[in-house]
Amino acid sequence: MRQTLTALGLLALLGATPALAQTTTTGKPAPDASTSEKSGGQQAVTRPNTDRPDANKPGTTGTASSAKLEEGANSFTEGQTRKRLEDAGYKEVKDLKKDDKGIWRGSAMLNGKSVHVGVDFKGNVAAQ
Template sequence: MSLKRSILFLLPLLAAAPALAQTTVTGQPATGGASSATSGGQNAVTRPNTDHAHDGNSASTGTLANAKLEKGANSFTEGEARRRLEKAGYHEVKDLKKDGDGIWHASAMLDGKPASVGLDFKGNVAVQ
């Protein structure tokens, strides 16, 4: 087989092969710093609690009876706060108001019983 035929034979195979990712390292890694395992890694990131938000289990959306809600700049609108409380299993959400600490408070029904409930900036829901 000639070189020209070999190249023509290999071109379709090369085109179909997956591209390999390339990583470029610039500089040296920091020394003396804590690893992500000891520094908390992703735990240090503030984000809404969306883990298992759609599995229908109210506990998975951050609902806790004795949880301490965290103060912080809450970007949830009233409608978003209401929907998060409803996803957590609360019904008939009334008097929904955000306090000066950024925590939404409301009265609602849970399992047929009245409850005072709160929602923090991370999306955690707790009975007050």
């Protein structure tokens, strides 16, 4: 009986070892809430840049973002894309079409001027 318990304990210990070895970190995380574009972010993590205009922060609206749009399979619907653009301060969003690189493109008004806009698969919003 004692040998059976020892063997089970040893098997449990050996079984847990591979799970501990699976944790890996790549890239440099953004500990100070700087943009993922500036920090380099974690390359394997899909997250949007945070340097886009924000309708809730008046100092950031009225300016076009310079976020870099990335190619990739985009699962945003047209409605979600429109909302993301409006949340970033763009008005009168129209002519949204997803291109062959997975980037939603269209036009919108910003600060009384018409601008070309884009939204990538990560949700990054930028004036083109």
